[in-house]
Amino acid sequence: MRELQSFVTQGRQTVSSSALAAALGLNGAVVRKDLALLLARMGGRSGPIGQSGVGYDCALLMGRIREVTGSDRQWKAVLVGCGNIGRALLAYGGFDGQGFEIVAVFDAKRAMVGKRLGKHRVQAAVDLRRSVRSLGATIGIIAVPREAAQSVADDLTGAGVQGILNFAPMRLAASETISVVNVDLSVSLQQLAFDISAARSKPSVREGTR
Amino acid sequence: MRELQSFVTQGRQTVSSSALAAALGLNGAVVRKDLALLLARMGGRSGPIGQSGVGYDCALLMGRIREVTGSDRQWKAVLVGCGNIGRALLAYGGFDGQGFEIVAVFDAKRAMVGKRLGKHRVQAAVDLRRSVRSLGATIGIIAVPREAAQSVADDLTGAGVQGILNFAPMRLAASETISVVNVDLSVSLQQLAFDISAARSKPSVREGTR
């Protein structure tokens, strides 16, 4: 999506699989196949999306990708924990543009409850279930210390969220019906240390998003 | 490493590949093969690490993994950008225990320079190259806005870091000799949205660390 956007920004109407691939450090066939596979997920028929001899219409392709990845919907998320990471998330801002909105903020600490953070008033963690339901939030963001994370995850699950973005450095035990994505700083740092070490022995590159 | 640690905490001396696999939601053979492959990276001979009929010695295995992943070394990192994410990283703390230490903090904003954040005094971004060299830092952490990220990456590269942990929402163009790990909030959220959407159509679980 980012590369597509940058092509659009450059004023391009269409882009070829190989141009995209070059920008991403991939093989053109990968892009074509991934696109075909991804779009095949779109329930019914969406038909071929590229045009022989021309490439892909950037705007059209972006729309289809948004659709199939769920980025076309509006996702309501609740943030649990407003320590440093929580506040960083609130300040991050880049969510709205992507269809994500933080609709409530919770914290277990008495001292935090009632405080204002941006446009949010911090609520007591006790009210989490009720609040999530009444707001219709579908995503929970866990930004609490490790010790509290599992219990928050259980509360979120009980409240009926469909997915959890977990910043606590642990694997959550969660129902099969819930999607969990972990963002873990120490894992990322260790990944980097490993990549650096590996690069010393073998002269090949490694890059990835965690 | 986390699962191993938790087995140790539970008082276990040894652990079998299948016990580890169960904790990680994997197949025992995967664990054995990964371990064999990972330890094979250890330049010379390290010999078999598990014991037939018993399993793996947790402490020994952890040591070997640390060694091969570079977690046994002490990594010095410089943090560039002390907005919300930067400050969250500083407050995170969990680094020292893992062999990572933030040895300097930089920011481009005049108003920030000279301020104290924890035990660090924020330095002017202009001094980055000199400072990185004199401190012998090997990792750079980019926590600046997207617009500034590439230029910071170039500075870090010029200063001779071996790897970059990038929190800016973009792909950095970097020399092949530098390892880059990206941590991207909007990508993680989109991943979650996709997983949720996918779970609605296909009844399979998806979980991952980003």
Next chain:
DNA sequence: GAATGTGAAAATATTCACAGCG
């Protein structure tokens, strides 16, 4: 001419299954 979509081929990864060891 340029570039897609996709079978077929090659490369990787995962799983099975079992000989061998303590």
Next chain:
DNA sequence: CGCTGTGAATATTTTCACATTC
């Protein structure tokens, strides 16, 4: 016996290559 280490068997992913379309 319980469990590792690993060949062999599967399955999946990646790449190639080309007929087809605009």
